[in-house]
Amino acid sequence: MxxxxxxxxxxxxxxxxxxxxxxxxxxxxxxxxxxxxxxxxxxxxxxxxxxxxxxxxxxxxxxxxxxxxxxxxxxxxxxxxxxxxxxxxxxxxxxxxxxxxxxxxxxxxxxxxxxxxxxxxxxxxxxxxxxxxxxxxxxxxxxxxxxxxxxxxxxxxxxxxxxxxxxxxxxxxxSLVRTGDIPEPLLHAISLIRQRYREDLSLDELAKASGLTKYHFCRLFQKKLGIKPMQYINKVRIERAVWLLRYTDLKIAQVGEACGFTHASYFIKTFRGIIGSTPGDYRSLPKHPDFDQLKVEI
Known part of the structure; x- marks a missing residue:
């Protein structure tokens, strides 16, 4: 304070x-x-x-x-x-x-x-x-x-x-992942991702946060969460992007930058690959009053 x-x-x-x-x-x-x-x-x-x-x-x-x-x-x-x-x-x-x-x-x-x-x-x-x-x-x-x-x-x-x-x-x-039995080393890495998803996080950094070797970290992450660590980073980024598109007037490029995408074209491509539409098209859809945030399952 x-x-x-x-x-x-x-x-x-x-x-x-x-x-x-x-x-x-x-x-x-x-x-x-x-x-x-x-x-x-x-x-x-x-x-x-x-x-x-x-x-x-x-x-x-x-x-x-x-x-x-x-x-x-x-x-x-x-x-x-x-x-x-x-x-x-x-x-x-x-x-x-x-x-x-x-x-x-x-x-x-x-x-x-x-x-x-x-x-x-x-x-x-x-x-x-x-x-x-x-x-x-x-x-x-x-x-x-x-x-x-x-x-x-x-x-x-x-x-x-x-x-x-x-x-x-x-x-x-x-709000860490609470479903299933997530080992403590993975929770450390997940916490790092959710705090620093806007940064260019590497597998080496995530593995270091977990206290595991990179090989064992990647293997355990995919086994327990069903996706690769870098896919999880994109999941967190896109969930945040959806929220910003719904509740702010930021331009598309600004939304992408706020979520860790340095290039607007890559943001649009990743967003479309996960959500099924471009950020602009998603923003133009009618609002969805039945939820406050969208959780992405990859």
Whole structure:
């Protein structure tokens, strides 16, 4: 987390949009706070908000989140995402002296849709490294707002979308293959692929991450997953490309580059070989509201 007390001080900033429909995603509030009393308690069914998406990250101390009848602990470096209204409540638990946290509250149908998709990937509560990209984006946004109270609403919206995209990247990297008995060495390689799929990964790098020789790594990978390591890299890249084509306005070449394809022609060829259509043709198809992401089986 890049919050710097010499540059920014703990405070909360709220926003009011005169034209609520001018931008598709709106920041209602952002803040760095510390709860030190049991009176700190927020209930998702009685807080008087509609259509809000909340992200909250523990900086120190510990909080708790109740969802239905289940209680989740929120120690340092853990975050939660929830939507309002909802059957949840977060608070400073009995016996804890404080809960220091950073939060954002966002409005807009886009935010709610992405919150649902992210919860499906990593759940409502998860650990997030303090130097992760999503937190870096939010801390920069917080510093910009504190230091420049007249921050442009479109710049704010762009930062929120960057945060959401990085959360999807983090969630995808955390969602390792769970089907079958995947040996630990392969899980290390899969994790590397999902974190660095945009790079030109070699078999030598993947084998090193697994701790196996290149021969045994390739043999075990294909035996357990049914495809070759380089095919798996393309699978991850194309799954990401499908998401970007559906939910962003990036040009085809930019989508390919964002997914690790240095040449647009090779991206188009690979995409067509796996999906059965070119990226442009796929983008022009009617939307598929029945899924938030497409998993490719090769």
């Amino acid at each position: 890049l919050l710097n007390p010499t540059i920014t001080k703990p405070q909360t900033i709220g926003f009011h949009y005169v034209d609520r429909f001018n931008v598709s995603i709106r920041l209602e509030g952002i803040g760095w706070e510390k709860a030190e009393s049991a009176s700190y308690r927020w209930n998702g069914l009685s807080r008087g908000q509609e259509g809000a998406a909340i992200f909250q990250y523990t900086l120190s101390g510990r909080g708790e989140l109740r969802i239905g009848e289940k209680i989740h602990s929120l120690p340092k470096h853990h975050a939660f995402m929830c939507k309002v209204p909802g059957d949840h409540e977060y608070y400073l638990p009995e016996g804890e002296t404080h809960w220091e946290y950073f939060f954002v509250t966002i409005h807009g149908e886009d935010a709610l849709r992405h919150w649902s998709a992210l919860e499906g990937k990593i759940g409502p509560v998860f650990e997030l490294p303090p130097k992760s990209a999503p937190l870096g984006i939010l801390s920069e946004l917080y510093a910009d707002i504190v230091q420049a109270p007249l921050a442009d609403q479109y710049d704010i919206a762009a930062s929120l979308y960057r945060f959401i995209l990085e959360m999807h990247r983090y969630a995808d990297a955390s």
